[in-house]
Every structure is written in structure tokens, then in C-alpha cells.
Amino acid sequence: MLSLRNYDIKYIKGIGPGRAELLASELGIRSAYDLLRHYPTAYVDRSKTYTLRSLADVAGDNAPQLQVKGRFVSFNVLGEGVRMRLVGLFTDGTATMEVVWFKNIKGIRKSVTVGQTYVLFGKPTRFMSTIQMAHPEVDVPEAATASAGLHGVYPLTEKLRQRGINARVLYGAVVALLDSRRTPLAETLPPSVVQNLGLMSLDEAIRTIHLPDDPRKLDRARQRLKFEELFYIQVDILRRSRLRKNEIQGYYMPRVGRWFNDFYSRCLPFELTGAQKRVIKEVRADITGGRQMNRLVQGDVGSGKTLVALLSMLLAVDNGYQACLMAPTEILATQHYETISGMTAAIGLNVKLLTGSTRTAARRQIASELEDGSLHILIGTHAVIEDNVQFAQLGFVVIDEQHRFGVAQRARLWGKSAVPPHVLVMTATPIPRTLAMTVYGDLDVSVIDELPPGRKPVATVMRYENQRESVNRGIRAQIAAGHQVYIVHPLIEENEKLDLRSLEEGYEATCQAFPGVPVAFVHGKMKAAEKDAQMQRFASGEAKILVATTVIEVGVNVPNATTMIIENAERFGLSQLHQLRGRVGRGADKSHCVLMTKHNIGGDTRKRLEIMTSTTDGFVIAEADMQLRGPGDIEGTMQSGLPFELKIANLARDGQIIGHARRAAEQLLDADPVLALPENAAFARSLALTVNRSTDWSKIS
Numbered sequence: 199m200l201s202l203r204n205y206d207i208k209y210i211k212g213i214g215p216g217r218a219e220l221l222a223s224e225l226g227i228r229s230a231y232d233l234l235r236h237y238p239t240a241y242v243d244r245s246k247t248y249t250l251r252s253l254a255d256v257a258g259d260n261a262p263q264l265q266v267k268g269r270f271v272s273f274n275v276l277g278e279g280v281r282m283r284l285v286g287l288f289t290d291g292t293a294t295m296e297v298v299w300f301k302n303i304k305g306i307r308k309s310v311t312v313g314q315t316y317v318l319f320g321k322p323t324r325f326m327s328t329i330q331m332a333h334p335e336v337d338v339p340e341a342a343t344a345s346a347g348l349h350g351v352y353p354l355t356e357k358l359r360q361r362g363i364n365a366r367v368l369y370g371a372v373v374a375l376l377d378s379r380r381t382p383l384a385e386t387l388p389p390s391v392v393q394n395l396g397l398m399s400l401d402e403a404i405r406t407i408h409l410p411d412d413p414r415k416l417d418r419a420r421q422r423l424k425f426e427e428l429f430y431i432q433v434d435i436l437r438r439s440r441l442r443k444n445e446i447q448g449y450y451m452p453r454v455g456r457w458f459n460d461f462y463s464r465c466l467p468f469e470l471t472g473a474q475k476r477v478i479k480e481v482r483a484d485i486t487g488g489r490q491m492n493r494l495v496q497g498d499v500g501s502g503k504t505l506v507a508l509l510s511m512l513l514a515v516d517n518g519y520q521a522c523l524m525a526p527t528e529i530l531a532t533q534h535y536e537t538i539s540g541m542t543a544a545i546g547l548n549v550k551l552l553t554g555s556t557r558t559a560a561r562r563q564i565a566s567e568l569e570d571g572s573l574h575i576l577i578g579t580h581a582v583i584e585d586n587v588q589f590a591q592l593g594f595v596v597i598d599e600q601h602r603f604g605v606a607q608r609a610r611l612w613g614k615s616a617v618p619p620h621v622l623v624m625t626a627t628p629i630p631r632t633l634a635m636t637v638y639g640d641l642d643v644s645v646i647d648e649l650p651p652g653r654k655p656v657a658t659v660m661r662y663e664n665q666r667e668s669v670n671r672g673i674r675a676q677i678a679a680g681h682q683v684y685i686v687h688p689l690i691e692e693n694e695k696l697d698l699r700s701l702e703e704g705y706e707a708t709c710q711a712f713p714g715v716p717v718a719f720v721h722g723k724m725k726a727a728e729k730d731a732q733m734q735r736f737a738s739g740e741a742k743i744l745v746a747t748t749v750i751e752v753g754v755n756v757p758n759a760t761t762m763i764i765e766n767a768e769r770f771g772l773s774q775l776h777q778l779r780g781r782v783g784r785g786a787d788k789s790h791c792v793l794m795t796k797h798n799i800g801g802d803t804r805k806r807l808e809i810m811t812s813t814t815d816g817f818v819i820a821e822a823d824m825q826l827r828g829p830g831d832i833e834g835t836m837q838s839g840l841p842f843e844l845k846i847a848n849l850a851r852d853g854q855i856i857g858h859a860r861r862a863a864e865q866l867l868d869a870d871p872v873l874a875l876p877e878n879a880a881f882a883r884s885l886a887l888t889v890n891r892s893t894d895w896s897k898i899s
């Protein structure tokens with residue numbers, strides 16, 4: 199298959215330089231290899247011709263594309279301007295239908311004639327009692343028989359279609375390419391894997407996926423190609439994680455000393471949950487094992503990850519190392535700083551905060567304490583990974599809410615000490631197991647699956663604008679009872695101006711609806727100092743209501759806040775809603791979440807909101823999110839964490855294949871750890887070309 203990567207598609211019959219350029223710019227297809235790997239995403243059956251009468255039963259929004267044969271009786275141009283359309287009356291003797299074109303009307307009128315027999319291919323829909331077909335493929339019968347059978351539907355762009363590059367062109371090019379080859383495509387999986395799992399060969403799979411002659415065989419071809427992608431990913435991940443475990447030394451931190459013990463006995467305001475204890479034990483096993491730790495802690499919002507982080511960092515401090523905690527936003531970093539410095543004040547731990555808005559004098563102070571080793575824990579935003587921040591002995595790093603932290607940022611952290619520090623990544627976005635296996639495949643995973651005692655699930659309801667007054671009554675009651683309330687508005691970049699205005703209007707409306715109640719107001723566009731001041735008003739309890747954007751989404755902890763109102767809830771994703779809701783229900787009091795929404799929301803949106811009203815379990819929500827949106831959408835970073843783009847496998851739906859791929863990858867690497875055996879050479883080469891990682895992130899996570 200390798201030479202195919204160097205074979206420019208412009209040399210393939212039916213493509214040529216012009217089309218090659220378009221395919222490259224529109225779809226990234228440059229080589230014959232790319233073309234063969236551009237798989238159809240669906241198939242249509244062209245072996246069968248339907249009668250028009252039978253269409254009455256299938257026509258509709260969900261009808262498949264299908265084939266009919268008959269003659270046009272007449273053509274009429276109707277409407278004007280953008281509504282102008284060409285309507286052809288088409289019949290096969292059993293019934294008639296309308297064929298409609300909105301574009302290329304002149305072209306059609308020239309090439310299609312009344313009375314001649316055509317084969318049409320398209321999707322029948324229904325308008326009242328009339329069957330319609332819009333923009334079908336129109337063929338003379340001979341051309342249609344030449345391409346009978348299952349036909350691939352290729353992902354194409356509008357521009358390609360307009361320039362006449364349709365499924366048929368791609369299909370023709372694939373046929374021409376395959377026909378021109380005298381030898382079968384070389385296998386790209388290790389022979390042992392193909393054999394043990396009874397997989398279809400690459401050559402047969404590629405031919406079948408483009409030119410299927412039988413649905414069952416097509417299914418096997420798809421399985422093979424999905425397996426291949428997932429297997430490459432698993433081998434890549436496993437190889438790196440084994441390498442890391444075998445070769446990278448980590449700081450040895452055997453002592454449990456005065457900092458940990460003093461904190462535990464004098465400062466801990468409550469008993470740790472069982473899950474918190476377990477995770478701390480896991481961390482301790484890692485840091486006394488002689489290897490560098492790379493551990494992911496998944497814990498639902500409010501499960502008490504901060505404390506786990508702090509106790510872990512104290513272990514590092516007990517062993518003479520410095521620790522650092524990074525958070526994705528300034529608000530969150532500040533809050534962590536306040537919590538941690540507050541909790542540890544009694545034992546005299548030296549904790550400092552470093553963010554973008556830290557003053558020069560304070561910065562200098564931090565720098566000197568970092569260098570002489572007297573600073574124990576540095577908390578901050580990405581400011582802590584800037585080049586001028588030098589630690590004397592950085593041994594332990596915590597990264598909170600990791601999905602906000604880019605891989606590149608984590609990579610910079612790595613350069614801060616000679617031996618890599620232990621890394622604890624904390625995320626409140628639980629992801630389903632099969633996905634975790636792939637995306638965090640080389641991290642050890644801990645789960646905090648228990649909330650601190652006494653938490654009551656947040657009662658969640660959906661409300662419409664016309665119920666605003668009753669929602670406001672609820673807010674007044676909470677405030678009267680001494681509690682605080684969040685009101686969150688969406689703010690997205692593309693829509694920033696508009697959103698900012700409605701946010702400000704929302705703020706004013708809130709002030710008007712609750713006269714005499716102090717309202718704080720915070721959004722991402724404010725100056726850091728102003729933001730802090732507003733947050734502080736709310737955190738201290740002075741302000742009873744906080745009107746905000748999603749800047750408060752992660753991490754903010756004000757246990758006295760019991761109510762979360764989410765405006766335009768339909769505009770938020772599930773995991774975002776879950777994070778926002780996690781801001782309440784943090785104390786012992788009953789909490790509420792109200793999802794404000796428009797009346798007319800679509801089916802999927804409604805489903806999303808209904809999931810929120812029916813469960814508070816982050817894992818259930820993550821699973822549902824993945825089903826509804828597909829894994830690519832869950833977090834951009836997850837897909838971008840993969841070493842290459844998946845073309846056919848689907849992380850959400852192909853969990854079973856991921857499992858097979860994982861086991862096969864383990865077996866392969868057990869037998870041939872560095873892929874040095876001759877029989878695996880072709881696979882190793884292909885793997886290297888496929889997972890071309892520009893930077894070696896393997897050490898990071």
C-alpha cells in the first residue's frame with residue numbers, strides 16, 4: 199500500500215489535474231491512498247427498480263434513495279426569483295410523480311426530453327397526496343444498468359458537486375485505480391492478527407467497501423476497516439504507555455511526614471469519603487513505585503477532588519518537593535488558592551497564587567521563593583508554565599478540569615524539571631469506559647464514585663418564559679431563607695455582541711425583578727480585577743444573586759448557593775449543563791436548578807434537557823451525550839487527542855471493536871514489544887506513517 203501514498207491522483211483515469219486540485223483542497227485527497235481510504239458513508243441499492251405506484255408506501259422524509267424508470271410527460275417552470283423551479287411530470291404507467299429542480303433549470307431543459315425513457319435515482323417525498331422527487335440523478339437506461347447493484351454514497355462538498363464531481367466520478371476513479379493494479383494491496387495489519395480474528399484482507403476490504411456485491415460481505419469489510427483504525431490507535435497508545443512505564447524514572451516519595459499528618463489531624467474539617475481515601479492510596483502507590491505517575495482522576499462535580507489534590511501535594515512537600523496546581527481560569531485558580539491557603543493556614547504551609555494579573559512585585563517574591571525552595575505549593579493559571587517560572591524542585595503537578603487545558607500547555611510543564619514530575623489530572627467530565635480507553639489510554643485512571651455524605655440531588659425542572667414570575671417567586675423564597683442564586687446566560691464567541699447585550703439586559707431585568715437585593719455581575723470580557731471583585735461579593739455572601747456567563751462553569755464553590763437558573767438552556771451542551779448544575783447542591787441544603795427555555799425547541803434539544811431533569815449522575819449524562827452527539831462533539835480535545843482522524847470507526851458506537859482491538863494490541867506487544875519481528879515489519883511501517891505525531895506527547899498524558 200505504501201507506493202500508493204506517493205501516487206498522485208491526477209494520474210488516475212477520470213481525474214486529471216483540475217479535479218485533483220479540487221479534491222485536494224476540498225477533501226484533502228491527494229494520493230491514491232487517500233482516495234481508497236475515502237470510504238462511502240452509506241449505500242443505495244440500484245439493483246432494484248420501483249414502480250411509481252409502490253412509492254406511495256415509502257415516500258416521506260425517511261425514505262431511502264431509490265430508482266424508478268419511466269418518461270417525462272411535460273415540463274413547467276413555476277414561481278419566480280429564488281422560488282423559481284422546474285417541475286417535470288413523470289410516469290411509468292402505474293402512477294405519476296413530480297420531479298422538481300431548483301437549480302440548473304436551463305441545463306436540465308436542454309438535456310432531458312419529453313417522451314424518452316429515463317432511469318431516475320433519488321429520494322421520494324410526499325407533498326399532500328403528490329409524490330415528488332427533487333434533483334434526482336437522471337440516466338438513460340443503458341448507463342444505469344452498467345452501474346447496477348449497491349452504490350456507495352461518498353462524503354462530498356457542495357463545491358465538488360457544483361463542479362460535477364459526484365459519487366459516480368469518485369466511484370469511477372476507484373474502479374480505474376483498482377483495475378490498473380496487477381497486484382493486490384499489501385496487508386497493513388500483522389498477519390497474526392488477521393489470522394486470529396479471521397479478518398478480511400485489506401485488498402478485499404477496500405474493494406468491497408467501494409464496490410460491494412453482497413451486504414454481508416460489505417459488513418465484514420467495514421468491520422475490518424474499523425478494526426484497523428482502532429487497532430492502530432490502541433497499539434500506538436499501549437506502546438507509548440509501556441515505554442513510559444519501563445523507561446521513565448519518577449521521583450521517589452516514600453515519606454508521609456509532618457505536613458500531611460498535621461493537616462490530616464488538625465485541619466481536615468470532615469472525614470474523607472471512601473473514594474477519596476482510595477484515590478489517595480493509589481497516588482501513594484504510584485509515587486513510591488519509582489516510576490513517573492500519570493494519573494487521571496475522574497470524579498463527578500462536587501465529589502471532592504480538590505482535597506485529594508491537596509493531600510497528594512502534601513505528600514510531595516513532605517518529601518522535599520514543590521508542587522503546583524494549574525486551573526483553566528483565573529477565577530478557578532483564585533478559588534483554589536483561597537480554599538487551599540485557608541485550609542492550610544493553621545499549619546503554616548507556604549502557598550502562593552500566580553495568574554496573568556499578578557503584580558510584578560508579587561511575581562518577584564514568588565520567583566525568589568520558588569528558587570530558594572521555600573514556596574511549597576504554587577497555584578495558578580497557565581501563567582505557571584511560562585518560561586520564566588523556575589522551580590527549585592518541582593515534583594508534583596495537578597491539572598484541574600483538564601479538558602480546558604491544551605495538550606501543548608501540558609507539554610511545556612514537562613520542561614520544568616529534569617526528571618518529569620508526577621502528574622495528576624483531574625476531570626469532572628466523566629467519559630464512558632470505551633472512550634476513556636482510547637482517549638486516555640496511557641493514563642492510569644482513578645474514579646471518585648462517591649459524593650460526600652448528606653448531598654441531596656439537585657431538583658431540576660424545565661420552565662418557559664411565560665412562567666418567569668413563578669420562577670422569580672422561587673428565587674425570592676430562597677433568598678428570604680438566606681441562600682444565594684446563580685443566573686447564567688449563554689455567551690458564545692460567534693454571537694458575542696448580541697449575547698453580551700442580552701446578558702446586560704438580563705442583568706438589568708434581574709435588578710428590576712428583585713429590588714433591594716444586591717446582585718453581582720460577572721462575564722469573561724471584564725477586567726480581571728473587576729471580575730474578582732464581583733466574585734468576591736458573591737462568595738462572601740454580600741451579593742445574593744450572581745448574574746454570569748459560563749465563566750463560572752467549572753470549579754466555583756459557594757456552598758450557600760442553592761439555586762441555579764440557566765437562561766436559554768437549549769443553547770448549552772449536556773456536559774456544560776451538568777457542570778453548571780454542579781455549582782449548586784454543594785452544601786447540606788436542598789438545591790434547585792431551573793432550565794429556562796423557549797417553547798419551540800427541537801426533538802434532540804428537548805431530549806437533552808429531559809436527561810438533565812431525569813438524572814444527576816454525570817456518567818449517565820456523559821453516556822447520553824455521546825449517544826446524542828457522537829464522541830467527536832463531546833470535547834474537541836478528545837478527538838484531537840487521537841493520533842489521526844477516524845474515517846470509519848466511531849468511538850461511541852464501536853465499543854466492542856475497541857475492546858477487541860485493545861486485546862489484540864496487548865497480545866501483539868507482548869510477543870513483539872518494539873515491533874521488530876520481520877512478519878510485523880509492514881504493519882510497523884504503515885503504523886509509523888499513519889500515526890505521524892508531530893510532537894512526542896507520550897510523556898504528558
Ligand code: ADP
Pocket residue numbers: 468469470471474497498499500501502503504505626650651753755757784
Ligand atoms: P470537585 O470534585 O467538584 O472539585 P470540590 O473539591 O470543590 O469538588 O468539593 C466540593 C465540596 O465538597 C467542597 O465544599 C468541599 O469542601 C466538600 N467536601 C470535599 N470532600 C468532602 C468530604 N469528604 N466530606 C464533606 N465535604 C467534602
Ligand code: MG
Pocket residue numbers: 503504598753
Ligand atoms: Mg473542582
